[in-house]
Amino acid sequence: MQFLWPIIILAGLGIIFGALIAVLSKVLYVQEDKRVEEVEKMLPGYNCGGCGKSGCHGLAIAIVEEGASPDYCKPIKKEQIEVIKEYLKKALEENKK
Numbered sequence: 001m002q003f004l005w006p007i008i009i010l011a012g013l014g015i016i017f018g019a020l021i022a023v024l025s026k027v028l029y030v031q032e033d034k035r036v037e038e039v040e041k042m043l044p045g046y047n048c049g050g051c052g053k054s055g056c057h058g059l060a061i062a063i064v065e066e067g068a069s070p071d072y073c074k075p076i077k078k079e080q081i082e083v084i085k086e087y088l089k090k091a092l093e094e095n096k097k
Helices: 004-029 034-042 058-064 078-096
Strands: none
Touching: 034 058, 034 078, 058 078
């Protein structure tokens, strides 16, 4: 009986904190710009940091939100740079409508 109370208390705390995390994850959810995800898919995905960012996700954020050029990516192919630029032009035109 001596070891039963700590188990009950820890299980109760686990349930309480688990429910709290579940609720707060819904309440505090931050929706990211979908263009960032699309641009990240178009990058090579090496996460090398050669562009000076923390990886491909960081560069995708810089491209979409700060207007950085996809040319900063060292291993990207020239054709892919044009694909990214065209995608951003289309996305910008759609947002204007």
